[in-house]
Structures are given as structure tokens and as C-alpha cells.
Amino acid sequence: MIFALLYSSVAVTALNDDELTSLLSTSRRNNEADGLTGLLLHLHGGDDDKAWFVQILEGEQAAVERTYERITRDELHDDVRVLESGPVDDRRFAGWAMRLEQILVRDLRTENSPAMADLVRDPRAMNALLAGHRA
Numbered sequence: 001m002i003f004a005l006l007y008s009s010v011a012v013t014a015l016n017d018d019e020l021t022s023l024l025s026t027s028r029r030n031n032e033a034d035g036l037t038g039l040l041l042h043l044h045g046g047d048d049d050k051a052w053f054v055q056i057l058e059g060e061q062a063a064v065e066r067t068y069e070r071i072t073r074d075e076l077h078d079d080v081r082v083l084e085s086g087p088v089d090d091r092r093f094a095g096w097a098m099r100l101e102q103i104l105v106r107d108l109r110t111e112n113s114p115a116m117a118d119l120v121r122d123p124r125a126m127n128a129l130l131a132g133h134r135a
């Protein structure tokens with residue numbers, strides 16, 4: 001059984017390339033060892049300095065939950081909230097111990113879209129965003 005967990009969080013600050021590279025290499029090393037795959041979105045570049053993370057973790061349930069618990073304690077972000085979790089038929093990001101995509105908030109927002117803080121809490125909107133990044 002494959003288990004998937006989708007969460008979003010508020011970044012303490014937008015991360016620069018070096019910080020993201022370092023985060024990604026730690027994540028890939030651990031996830032590879034744990035048989036996890038997934039996608040991490042770093043949403044930034046709006047009117048202010050605000051940034052958010054959206055991540056999906058896929059794999060064995062115990063490994064997903066253990067990793068998620070560790071991630072929630074990371075001081076790089078706050079307000080970590082599960083949007084969706086449960087068994088799935090297939091991995092959506094098989095082959096990626098963790099893939100990173102940078103999302104520019106100004107590309108995402110349209111005139112009538114809800115505030116980013118609300119958008120990143122919306123499981124349907126965030127699933128749609130992930131779907132756009134499938135291999």
C-alpha cells in the first residue's frame with residue numbers, strides 16, 4: 001500500500017538557492033533511505049517577502065508519518081497543516097526522492113483568487129497545482 005500526505009506551511013522567510021539546495025540534499029538522502037518520493041513547492045515572490053511550502057510525501061505509511069513529524073518540527077516553517085492524507089493507488093512522483101519546484105506567487109494569483117494564505121490551505125487548489133508538475 002502506498003500512503004500519501006499533502007501538507008502546506010508558512011515559511012519563516014523565503015529561502016535562497018543555497019538554503020534550498022541544502023534542504024533538498026538532506027531530504028533526498030533521507031527519503032531515498034526511507035523509500036519516499038514526492039514534490040516540494042516553494043511559493044514566493046509576491047508583493048511582500050512571504051513564502052509558503054506545499055509538499056507531498058509518498059511511501060510506506062510509517063515512513064511518511066515519521067518524516068512528516070520531523071518536518072513539522074523544522075524551524076524553517078510554521079503552521080504546518082495536513083491538507084490530505086491516506087492510501088493511494090500509485091505514486092505521483094515515482095522516481096523523485098524529492099523534487100523541488102519554485103512557484104512565483106505573482107504567476108499564481110489572478111485578480112479574484114483568494115489570498116495566498118487561504119489558497120495554500122485549499123486541498124483542491126493545491127492538488128491541482130501538484131498535478132501541473134507531474135512528470
Ligand SMILES: Cc1cc2nc3c(=O)[nH]c(=O)nc-3n(C[C@H](O)[C@H](O)[C@H](O)COP(=O)(O)O)c2cc1C
Pocket residue numbers: 023026027028030031040053055067070071072073074076077098
Ligand atoms: C519544507 C520542508 C520540507 C522538508 N522535506 C523533507 C523531506 O522530504 N525529507 C526529510 O528527510 N527532511 C525534510 N525536511 C528537513 C527536516 O525538517 C529535517 O531537517 C531533516 O529531515 C533532518 O535530517 P538529518 O537528521 O538527516 O539532518 C524538510 C524541511 C522543510 C522545512
